[in-house]
Amino acid sequence: MFKPNRKVLVSLGVILSLLLIVTGCGGQSGTAGQTGTTETKEPIKIGFLGAKTGNTAIYGLGNLKGIKFAVDELNQKGGILGHQVQLIEDDDVGAKDQAINITNKFITQDKVNAIIGDPLTGLTRVAGQIANSKNTVIMSAGCTGPNVVEIGPYVFRDTLLDSVAAPATMKYIIQEKGWKKIAMIISKNSDYSVGVSAVFKQAIEANGGSVIDEEYIQDGDTDFSAQVTKIKAANPDVIVFGGYYTEAALIMKKVREVGMKDIAMVGGDGLQSEDLVKIGGSAVDGVISFAGFSPEQPTPTTQKFMDAFKAKNNELPDLFAANGYDAMMIIAKAMTDANSADPVKFKDTLAQTKNYEGVSGTITFKANHEVIKSPVYLLQVKDGKFELLKKVPVALN
């Protein structure tokens, strides 16, 4: 009935067509980005990995704005080591399979010198594996979770780590402010929120505070009335929320609405964005967050960056833009110092970066090339602006 030889042929046909399609994918690979005006030498290629569309595009696009700004600045000054910098941007939609494909494309097709991205921890872990095994530097300008730089010597990040800043923040609010009864809100579907909240919780216990109410939300939620009603009933001294500014602003609006007029919210650098105030308005007054830099008392570097960025993009940079800018600039500096754009060479120079004064804070890589940003700034929103509350220095080791 079923002729074996026919089956063999059919199966072979399927394999062949698969192969044809796979290999047929060759040809042009789309590249977008800017090239310099004078192209005397091969440009240095930087790949941007991040979501430009989809649910997490917010972070990717933020990164991208900062990186583009840095690339323009570099190119105006003549590029790196006399090479123009070419940025190749690819949208991974926040999906792991796409991130893997793009990373491979960057390394083997585009032959980039370094990759900046992805702002999400999960995707950095996935892309980092590949980049590290192929000796290409990858620097995430957004991820804060564990198990990232441990992947290998080519994987970096330039963000303020929760494990450093969160305990300092909790120590301040419990011991200096005396807010001991704490209500925590955790965004259960966000790895950032779950991660930073765990650090907060540990620090709260270590500093003698107590979590009297724990509420869960999800990123993307808009209605928090149920949770806020419960928090009101628990009557805490302060609300600790490890999460992002959108949800934070909406929660605070609800908090004020139900009549908790003076209570503050404390969170991580996920709250640091102009949008917090834009969405939250007067409700977010008093919100405290930790950060790598202070926009109100900025260092000259940060000030210059903010002014120039605003002039160009007609908006203030958010944290992701600042981190993206720094990532590009640190890599550029490492290349210049190493006098080479070869990742094998400049990755060591990069790992030795100490006290680099970036726009998002002062950056040092520890012996295990994990990032340390010191000092940590505690900021508080006052009249719609982030103001410096306290500067906490961090030990470098």
Add this chain to the structure above:
Amino acid sequence: MKDLMQQLINGLALGSIYALIALGYTMVYGIISLINFAYGEIYMFGAFTGLILAATYKTNVVVALLGGMMLSLVLGVLIERVAYKPLRRSSRLSALISTIGVSIFLSTLMVLLKGPNTQGFPKLFENKVYAIGNFQITIYQIVIIGVAAFLMLALHLFVTYTRTGRAMRATAQDQDAAGLMGVNIDRIIATTFAIGSSLAGAAGVLAGIYFNAVQPYMGTMAGLKAFAAAVLGGIGSIPGAMLGGLMIGLLEVLSVTVNLSEYKDAFAFGILILVLLVKPSGIMGQKINKKV
């Protein structure tokens, strides 16, 4: 107890929004048996229209609401023309995929137009808090529940008493027969899309005001939950959609009250599956006899 009452009010407001979106699902489904996955995006467009009117043109709340409804109406009719009408004679699955295409298109379009950021909604009127006995109700909540109730009542009267409404019900019963009786099926389907979409637009603007957040991907989850609400109440039934919406809203809020908020979404869908297993046509749906 005081807490519970408060949560019921919260749930009622949230449920009203789900119910408004669910109405559109139920109407379109009732007539052409199509799950319109682009429907959540119509809701999102309504919200953005309201936002733009209120923020850029500083209009008042009524204009923003009507504007949101108008644009959603146009969008709904457009979707029907472009992505559904050519597929009316094809398999239902093709039409479903087509609406998924529209959904992806619209949300990406909005990201390109307005960026992926969540945007706050400008204050259209002062929010006041009224204390009734032990619990509070905000004027936002009153407005939302009020507008939703008004629109639902208007829809109910329209479908029950007007000529077009009768034609709609006839079309839902038997499209071919209605066509033979002189009902313009094309027009009825377009009208259904239009009404459903404008309700979603209204829900969008109301959600914008109430939640104070508008975002290009806000439609996906809201759409799924509203669809679940429509099925829960009995798809094709207008009172069913209202009931389903309110139930899902209350359920979500109550899951927070009992400290299981992390399973909020699971509850909404879990109860849906349970109801379907006990009464496959939904709470108020009519049992369809197996046609042999």
Add this chain to the structure above:
Amino acid sequence: MRNIKNNWLVQVIGFVLVLIMTGLTAQGLSRIMPPYYLQIGFFIGINVIMALGLNLIAGATGQLSLGHSAFMSIGAYASAIATVTLHLPFPVGILLGGLAACLFGIVIGFPTLRLSGDYLAIATLGFAEIVRVIFTNMQITGGAIGFLGIKNLTTFPVIMILTVAMIAVMMWLENSRNGRAMLAVREDEIAAESVGVNITWYKIQAFAIGSFCAGVGGALFAHTTTFIQPTDFGFMKSIEFLNMVVLGGLGSIPGTIIGSVVLTTAPEFLRFMANYRMLVYGLLLIIMMIFRPHGLLGGFNFRQAISRALFLGRRIRQGAKV
């Protein structure tokens, strides 16, 4: 009878040979192919396996499932637990992933498959959301933070061998008593019952096998990406697989394969469109459905066409397939 037995032996040996050849070819290819294209090949294989599973459920048996990614996630997590937590070998992990998904497919299928059409669709969608929420809140899977430390064990030969095996099994199944009963369920449940087909039983069979495929796909996915989170298996992922099946031609195995290949490579082809990529993707879906509502291969009889091309003049008794 003897003849048939011999024939069968020849078939089995032939099939094993094909698998070995596939493995060797894939091994060779993975050496010479640029990593970028090779990597896309990985995902093509995974998606073909996933889509074939869904095709059996939605295409052959006519049960619209919007929760395919949930079974994928069950397979992914189960296999990750097997290889990471329990230190079992990878093949066992793949098998466990498939079986876990299959088990859930049966457990879920039993009550919900009584529902028809869109009610089933929404029930499966709801189930998928519930699974995702549970994984988000489960300790052993790492919750929202994700499952760390999965080894990169998936190799190109493994994927290709499994893909070819899966294609073969699906083609055999389609032309068997079981497969025909599934087609009958899709075409007309009442008529199917009237000739003695237990429709619930065959729906469950389809669900079980389809979920098994999804579980295997999930296991391969987990050991390719080396790190999984609940967000990897959302509603849109299910929709992606549905698109693959419908785009190629619902119910057609070659169509499903082509649909998976096209939709897996489409994002890569569309990269040059940068920000407009998803916009175009959405538009393409609409246009495709309007101009080819039955899919790329809808109505095209692949088996007959190939047979005609390969064995001109030889009449196939096999009969037309769908």
Add this chain to the structure above:
Amino acid sequence: MNILELQNVTISFGGLTAVDKLDIQVKSGEILSLIGPNGAGKSTVFNLITGLYKPSDGAILFQSEALTGSPPYRIAKKGITRTFQSIRLFSELSVLHNVLIGTHVLGQAGLFHSIIRSPLMHSEEKELREKAMAALDFLGLADKEHEKAKNLSYGEQRRLEIARALVSNPKILLLDEPAAGMNPFEKTVLMDIIRKIRDTGVTIFLVEHDMTLVMGISERIVVLDYGKKIAEGSPVKIRQNDSVIEAYLGSGQFRSRIRRKETGAC
């Protein structure tokens, strides 16, 4: 000996009694016709026998064994197969596939055998295909085996439905208006086919409107009106029965009557 027996069978849909305390005995090996005006409940009787509807009251016995409550597929397995008034073919599948699905109850090979394509499955498949081709031959459809069922002519579709029901060697075959839509020539062929089927030992139970066909081949006729049996007997006797004439001419066929949806739609 009665192969099939309906005892006091009653079913009502929302207050409307479609079949009312019906007693019918089908004798083994006979050709029995069930006639009656539109909406009399004839198709409902078939749906009750095949398990699609459950009777509100009464019992249905097949070879002295109660059928009531069995799901349709089990009833088919016991040897009762049917055709439908509005043709229900697997329209996207080929003619051969339609009949092969008809052989379902004859097969043994389960999922495992299908997946590994075992020798058992091979030999069984061969057997089933031969049977299917024989059935197609019998109904004159052998040359259409690769045609999609939906592309057949109306008469061919009716015959294909019979082939599908017949291929599983049923003990009793229920034919629901098999002649509907056929031209006179096709009807003669059909009568011939029905007789031939009976001659192989299959009992025939027939619902039909076409009086030439009914009177031509039936050995016994049961007349139904408003869900009740109003007459029973040989064709000659029925032709002369007063209440039948009353039902058909006096108040029946040609007088417009509200069609009862549940019973009429089949």
